[in-house]
Amino acid sequence: MVNIIIWTVAVITVLGLVLALVLYLVAEKFKVVEDPRIDEVEKAMPGANCGGCGFAGCRAFAEAAVKAPDLDNNYCPVGGNDVMARVAAILGYEVKAKAPQVAVVRCNGTCQNRPKTNDYDGVASCKVKAALYSGDTGCSYGCLGCGDCAAACQFGALSMDLETGLPVVDEAKCTACGACVKACPKHIIELRNKGPRGMREFVSCVNHDKGPVAKKACAAACIGCGICFKTCIHGAIVFENNLAYIDYAKCKLCRECEAVCPTGAIHGVNFPKPLDKDAVKARIAERKKKAAEAAAEVKPVETKEA
Amino acid sequence: MAKRTFSIGGVHPHDNKISRGCRIEPLPLPPAVYISVAQHIGAPAKPVVAVGDKVKVGQVVAEQGGFVSAFIHSSVSGTVKSIGPRKDLAGNPQTCIEIAVEGDEWLEGIDTSDTLVTGIPEDNRAILEKIRLGGVVGLGGATFPTHVKLSPPPGSQCERLIINGCECEPYLTSDFRTLLEKGEQVVVGAAILKQVLGNVPCTIGIEENKPEAIAHIREVIAKLPYKDIEVMPLKMRYPQGGEKQLIDAVMHRQVGSGGLPISVGAVVQNVATALAVYDAVQKNKPIVDNSVTVTGECFPKQANLLVRVGTPLSYIIDYLGGVPADAAKVISGGPMMGRAIANLDAATVKGTSALLFLTEAQTRRKPQTRCIRCGKCADACPMGLEPFLLNRLVKADDVEQLEANAAQDCIECGCCLYSCPAHIPLLDNIRMGKGAVMGVIRARAAAAKAVAEAKK
Numbered sequence: 001m002v003n004i005i006i007w008t009v010a011v012i013t014v015l016g017l018v019l020a021l022v023l024y025l026v027a028e029k030f031k032v033v034e035d036p037r038i039d040e041v042e043k044a045m046p047g048a049n050c051g052g053c054g055f056a057g058c059r060a061f062a063e064a065a066v067k068a069p070d071l072d073n074n075y076c077p078v079g080g081n082d083v084m085a086r087v088a089a090i091l092g093y094e095v096k097a098k099a100p101q102v103a104v105v106r107c108n109g110t111c112q113n114r115p116k117t118n119d120y121d122g123v124a125s126c127k128v129k130a131a132l133y134s135g136d137t138g139c140s141y142g143c144l145g146c147g148d149c150a151a152a153c154q155f156g157a158l159s160m161d162l163e164t165g166l167p168v169v170d171e172a173k174c175t176a177c178g179a180c181v182k183a184c185p186k187h188i189i190e191l192r193n194k195g196p197r198g199m200r201e202f203v204s205c206v207n208h209d210k211g212p213v214a215k216k217a218c219a220a221a222c223i224g225c226g227i228c229f230k231t232c233i234h235g236a237i238v239f240e241n242n243l244a245y246i247d248y249a250k251c252k253l254c255r256e257c258e259a260v261c262p263t264g265a266i267h268g269v270n271f272p273k274p275l276d277k278d279a280v281k282a283r284i285a286e287r288k289k290k291a292a293e294a295a296a297e298v299k300p301v302e303t304k305e306a
Numbered sequence: 307m308a309k310r311t312f313s314i315g316g317v318h319p320h321d322n323k324i325s326r327g328c329r330i331e332p333l334p335l336p337p338a339v340y341i342s343v344a345q346h347i348g349a350p351a352k353p354v355v356a357v358g359d360k361v362k363v364g365q366v367v368a369e370q371g372g373f374v375s376a377f378i379h380s381s382v383s384g385t386v387k388s389i390g391p392r393k394d395l396a397g398n399p400q401t402c403i404e405i406a407v408e409g410d411e412w413l414e415g416i417d418t419s420d421t422l423v424t425g426i427p428e429d430n431r432a433i434l435e436k437i438r439l440g441g442v443v444g445l446g447g448a449t450f451p452t453h454v455k456l457s458p459p460p461g462s463q464c465e466r467l468i469i470n471g472c473e474c475e476p477y478l479t480s481d482f483r484t485l486l487e488k489g490e491q492v493v494v495g496a497a498i499l500k501q502v503l504g505n506v507p508c509t510i511g512i513e514e515n516k517p518e519a520i521a522h523i524r525e526v527i528a529k530l531p532y533k534d535i536e537v538m539p540l541k542m543r544y545p546q547g548g549e550k551q552l553i554d555a556v557m558h559r560q561v562g563s564g565g566l567p568i569s570v571g572a573v574v575q576n577v578a579t580a581l582a583v584y585d586a587v588q589k590n591k592p593i594v595d596n597s598v599t600v601t602g603e604c605f606p607k608q609a610n611l612l613v614r615v616g617t618p619l620s621y622i623i624d625y626l627g628g629v630p631a632d633a634a635k636v637i638s639g640g641p642m643m644g645r646a647i648a649n650l651d652a653a654t655v656k657g658t659s660a661l662l663f664l665t666e667a668q669t670r671r672k673p674q675t676r677c678i679r680c681g682k683c684a685d686a687c688p689m690g691l692e693p694f695l696l697n698r699l700v701k702a703d704d705v706e707q708l709e710a711n712a713a714q715d716c717i718e719c720g721c722c723l724y725s726c727p728a729h730i731p732l733l734d735n736i737r738m739g740k741g742a743v744m745g746v747i748r749a750r751a752a753a754a755k756a757v758a759e760a761k762k
Contacts, residue, residue, distance in 0.1 A: 118648050121671050123734045131738060133648045134397030209399075 037090055038062045044086045045079060050154055052077045052177025071095045077191075078155075078175040099193040101176035103158070103169050107188045108204040108265065109142040110164035114218040130185035138217030141207040143167070143188055152183035171198060193248045198270035201251050201258060203228075205265045208241045215263070222265040228257035231284060256280055309514055311541040312554040315688035317721045319544055319642065321515055322476045325601040325608035330483045332595075332612040333625060335410060339382050339616030340392055340402040340653035341367060346449040348374030353403055359386045364413040364592055367403050370438075376451045377441035381594040381614035383411040395619075395638050397648040405616070416591050422490050423588040424530060430502050433587050440586025441593050441656075446470055446547065446576030447643065449657040452583065455575070456502050458568045464503045465571030468556050469496045469580055471512040471519065472540060472547035475640025478660050480597040481577045483610045485512070485519040488581055489526045495580030497532040498587050503573055507534040509556050510577075513546060514539045544642060545719040549574045551688050563715050578659075593656050598622070602663030604630045616653045619661065623650065634666040642720045672729040683722035683732055689715045693722035693732045700739035705746055713739045714747060 041062035049057035053076050055064055065074045071093045076083050081097045088095040120129060120136045126148040134140030145165040150158040157173035158180055160166070167180075171194075180189045188206055203222055207214045211223035224242030236250035237257060246257070246266070258266040259280035268275060344350040349372030355361060361380040368378040384407045391399035412418055427433055438453040458464055469492070473481040485492060493510075500508045512520050523537050540546055540555055550561045552574055559570040567574055575583075578596065585591040593615065600609045600622060607626045619636075623629055629636070629650075637644040639659055647661075683693035691712055699708045713736060722732040 123731045128734050128738055131741060132396065140393070140397050140399065
């Protein structure tokens with residue numbers, strides 16, 4: 001009896017040792033040498049696995065960042081400059097600070113501004129709805145209101161406002177990962193620079209229809225009048241195809257465009273003081289008057305020379 | 307002998323052909339028409355008229371924008387008022403040519419008389435050219451340019467022409483009325499198509515719920531001198547009018563995944579297309595009008611109207627007494643495959659077959675519950691797909707598996723949705739998946755083409 005126990009223990013011990021040796025040899029033979037910095041970079045990442053950087057997750061980003069010769073094309077929008085500075089320190093690269101961004105909903109077609117023209121009874125998904133038709137209002141460009149963007153946001157920064165029917169961005173929670181931008185079939189949501197102290201100016205409309213058509217569909221639509229374009233002295237407004245767009249890189253936040261917009265399609269947010277339209281308009285008028293006077297003074301000189 | 311039908315799936319909705327007794331009447335001319343340049347599958351046509359031009363009925367207003375494209379003709383005589391975007395049925399802007407109607411003057415050379423021309427020109431090329439210049443597209447729903455369909459790729463041989471007179475969609479009666487009232491023209495059109503395809507035998511498939519049409523077409527065939535044209539009564543089953551289903555029903559051959567009907571030796575043309583071919587070849591008359599069924603239980607006046615292409619829907623509806631108070635939804639086409647109209651100011655196109663009014667009770671979707679794995683959708687799918695699986699794959703966004711499970715073969719007939727006891731919006735979701743798969747397939751084809759060209 002004792003003999004059997006001893007034999008069993010001995011055989012299993014030897015078997016175990018042999019197999020351990022085999023496993024060790026195999027592990028040595030097929031060892032994958034991995035850059036230890038990948039782990040370090042991954043640890044420095046926020047770990048949201050949101051895909052906002054364009055890679056499948058934080059690990060994939062770390063692998064790509066370690067392989068890449070610099071960090072110019074790899075940026076984690078969720079972690080922002082802090083995380084990127086840490087990643088750069090690990091890898092010994094330099095990184096340029098990027099202005100923090102935030103998702104901006106460029107549609108102000110609330111239930112009040114944009115009356116419904118029909119009832120939608122299908123699947124509650126913007127993607128499905130957009131493939132079927134232009135939407136349940138007269139505007140074929142605006143928000144469809146089914147909340148694909150809110151469902152795509154994994155930071156809880158987007159929610160649907162039931163009263164207006166539009167998504168609302170919680171700036172404190174938004175990480176600018178861009179998931180909502182991809183989810184929106186109408187391309188309404190855009191990542192824009194947060195701006196100094198969160199102050200920014202944007203056109204809250206993407207309607208390319210001609211003025212009367214756009215106006216009929218939505219009271220807050222950009223009607224393509226071009227007044228903002230003519231007013232802006234910083235060249236920040238791009239005016240194309242009946243629609244104005246403010247280039248946030250060039251905008252100086254003077255709010256003149258917002259004051260002159262006849263439909264209120266241009267919005268300024270997070271400004272300390274409410275906009276005094278009359279004062280701004282007076283300022284513009286004053287400037288134009290001076291410019292006209294200057295032009296009048298210059299003209300005779302030109303004619304003399306000619 | 308038991309009547310034939312297709313072998314997989316299908317459903318049997320009540321046919322509701324309440325407008326079957328209404329003769330096709332011409333609709334009076336509207337004050338203006340809006341002719342879209344994208345009325346067919348393929349590249350949009352390019353406008354060839356300018357604002358202020360005077361046009362006559364049948365004059366070309368837009369020319370082919372590519373190989374798979376079609377000519378578009380003015381459906382009225384008058385002055386071109388504008389060329390620009392106008393909202394279509396779905397509310398999306400499409401380039402339209404607006405023509406203000408002045409009188410009704412037809413282009414010279416178009417035979418507007420009712421005399422039947424039975425002599426078919428001998429030159430097949432000339433016939434094809436006339437079909438192409440006549441802007442003939444498949445009027446069964448897909449609006450695929452007919453001249454392209456009649457030019458089979460080299461190496462493939464057509465063995466049978468099938469004329470599709472199934473009209474399996476409930477409520478629709480325009481093809482049925484066409485068969486009854488213009489049976490002779492349809493048969494001549496079929497004979498022309500048959501000759502172009504190399505004198506193949508021709509079968510006119512008609513569902514058994516149209517016995518008058520079956521009897522009438524049989525009489526017409528006996529009267530006319532063409533050989534090898536027969537009528538085949540088919541058992542009622544939706545979607546029998548689907549191209550691949552009809553081939554299965556008539557020839558007992560199944561078109562493989564991603565294949566074209568010609569791969570099994572069949573060419574299918576709709577009854578209305580056969581009529582359009584007759585008009586284009588024998589009468590020089592391009593597609594300027596088509597018959598539209600206006601129907602619905604809540605609609606007081608059922609009608610089959612001959613409508614000029616580009617007539618605003620609101621004009622048709624006003625002519626028949628306006629939208630009834632209890633109508634909740636207006637559908638362009640039949641209740642199974644038609645699309646709800648978001649914009650009643652939109653104009654008809656060549657492929658518009660019906661306006662259907664449904665009440666709230668008929669159209670409201672029932673609340674969705676959970677899938678109980680009953681498999682009814684898979685039984686009903688005429689393409690042999692598994693809609694429950696595709697639905698889940700769409701939710702998981704798994705395009706690779708969607709393609710492996712042939713989401714691209716979905717014909718969007720709606721049988722799955724119709725049969726689902728849990729009211730799951732299967733088709734709505736699968737349509738999205740199909741779109742994604744088609745995108746991938748097209749991108750792959752484009753990449754392969756680019757590689758092949760680079761090698762040259």
